[in-house]
Amino acid sequence: MQRRRPTIIDVARKAGVSKSTAGRALSGASNVTDEARERVLDAARAVGYERNDLAVGMRSGRTGLLGLVIPDITNPFWAEVARGAQDRAAENGTSLLVFSSDWDHSREASHLRALRQARVDGAIINPVADNFDDLDRFGLPFVLIGSSAERFPATSSVGSDIAQAVRLGMDHLVSKGHHAPALILGPKSRIARARFLRTFHEHCVDRDIDPAALPMEDGEYTVEGGRTAMMRLLQRDRVGHLAVFAANDLMALGAMVAVREAGLRCPEDVSILGFDGIPAGAFSWPGLTTVAKPGREIGVRAVDCLFDEIAGRPEHGRVFMPCRLIERGSLADLSLNQPRRAASSGRG
Amino acid sequence: MQRRRPTIIDVARKAGVSKSTAGRALSGASNVTDEARERVLDAARAVGYERNDLAVGMRSGRTGLLGLVIPDITNPFWAEVARGAQDRAAENGTSLLVFSSDWDHSREASHLRALRQARVDGAIINPVADNFDDLDRFGLPFVLIGSSAERFPATSSVGSDIAQAVRLGMDHLVSKGHHAPALILGPKSRIARARFLRTFHEHCVDRDIDPAALPMEDGEYTVEGGRTAMMRLLQRDRVGHLAVFAANDLMALGAMVAVREAGLRCPEDVSILGFDGIPAGAFSWPGLTTVAKPGREIGVRAVDCLFDEIAGRPEHGRVFMPCRLIERGSLADLSLNQPRRAASSGRG
């Protein structure tokens, strides 16, 4: 029942031209008579012709396929990125092969292999770790996304402006009277962690805060990771109000759960600042104050950069997208209750 | 600099066999000597051979590509589905082309065309509307996901068991003393809406409730849609406690926002029951009580069904996955405060 799909040869025959001419007409090349082009287009419509991307890719080397390798499509931030990339790719007639690496090295490697075998035109990658061997051997054009840019200065990358983001967060914390925030960070193996931490330290120094004295806990970049990290934080000795800067919103929300479970209240007893700007932060109670990355826009720009990279155009280099602070209710305003300098006397 | 990628011919030459034998060895066919196979595999490793999926697809008709068309990868429920599908596909050495239709007809059509041109082996589709012309003409194996199964009895489909889900929700509402819940539904054009509504009516009849008397509002399947629907609901006359069954969690969370904005409290003044089971529901305050669909599992099963469909195996038919109730804090327990029958005297 399933009839053979019409090929360019069927179109050419129907239009009464050679397949070369048909091909030129269909691909929009210039050197074709208007009359011939019209005949070919009509014929194509009549027989229901649809180009075979495989054959095109085979012959021309361009598949119209892009790869996207992110940690987890289930993480709302990465879903935003994927959506942006998807839409921009679609505008240019290309499709996206989406993979989740789960921050797993071997999984990432196998995804990259799959992309190579599919002969994608290029890929957008958030690399798992600082070991770039796999990327070096990738052999296709690619653009990095996320905080890994600096480790790979030779390729272009798109990420959020971490320095600016941390400054936003710190300014906000300080303006609310939190001069010695604790940190909840991702696992030690992640590049993003080092990036965040270093920037944080720089900002501490600028403000005469000793970063070594600040409490700090690790966890997976998940709700559960944030919850357990916060539990450990709460078990430490502390004086007065505790403020926490979490490296990602899911962890921040997990921290909020831990606070509630400990019988404490946010923001009365504990203040929490997140990082990502995922929608869920708007529904927590209190609403999560956070530094929002422009996820969707990062995806869009990454695709643009990738097209440049593929075309061999002078590379965009590293693009850092500005973040913005979304103020909701998870930070207490200590500056109202206390004399201006008092807050810095307590440990946290 | 970029050396030509090694082909099967390079491997054959290096192994000292014909490309036919090399091909058989690499594709794991049986009729090859162990010795020859080993030589070929060694040679392949030595030259760094990686199969060209395009050429395979071209010749064999199998591309190892599957399509996934969902409304929005940014919706956490659909992200779960995508993740499940992705993982299952990867287990079988196939990759996923992911598209978001935004419930837009023309966008869906163009995605389907892209899938055809990419010569995917098959697709998993959550169709936009009840007009199946595009699907009829799709021309490739596909599996439906979501509530659209019944309109397309001839193809296999995977969805949640709406009947069971609505029963779970209704039982829970009634057990808490809410005998006349209001509804927040999706747009009239969506199939899912009709499906939900009809099942709901059946359950009302079973419980001697007149569904026509229940308040009902529409909105997009988004936070904002739920928020405005709830605002309209709150503007209506009502007596006593208001209970709302929302057709999706995002709408339920939006409704919760509207309640707060109206100066009311959930669950003290308004009870809200959601539907989907997205993670964000765990962080709202109060936590969202909801009927959770097995999103990930739906994705997994859809891929399994699709493989069956592609292989022409006796089709699975329609698979309905059971849902489960997640009780958090968004429903008031009226059964404690009031005489058993009193609740049904009020309108809502």
Added chain:
DNA sequence: TGAACTCGTGGGAACGTTACCACGGCGATT
């Protein structure tokens, strides 16, 4: 007026793989 050049067209090769067929060698059957 003849050479050079442009333009639209057509024919064939090429991309890398698998499907198909034919062949030779070997063991089993008649």
Added chain:
DNA sequence: AATCGCCGTGGTAACGTTCCCACGAGTTCA
């Protein structure tokens, strides 16, 4: 001992497109 069938192998065609080259007609320039 001749035949049949099986197994491993190699050669060739085919998938559908684009690229490259050659050709003829028309145009321009010396």
